[in-house]
Amino acid sequence: EATARADLACLVGALAAWWPALGLGAKRLAGYGAIAPLSAVCRATGYADMQQPLEFSGAASWRQLAERIAKGRA
DSSP states (O other): OHHHHHHHHHHHHHHHHHHHHHOSSTTGGGTOSOOOOOEEEEOOSSOGGGSSOEEEESTTHHHHHHHHHHHTTO
């Protein structure tokens, strides 16, 4: 579980950092494909501390989600 949490937190954290900066798509340098995180939701099964979906909103929502996944029960 610890490895899965760390991997997922790393992926979500990387997306949170790079997508707003780089965008998504072929014409992102022309201003298309900009991504601004508005919310993040994680639904998981098999994790005692994640019986309910983890939900965050706002520009920092993906970063908050990554931190919460990594933290676990701590």
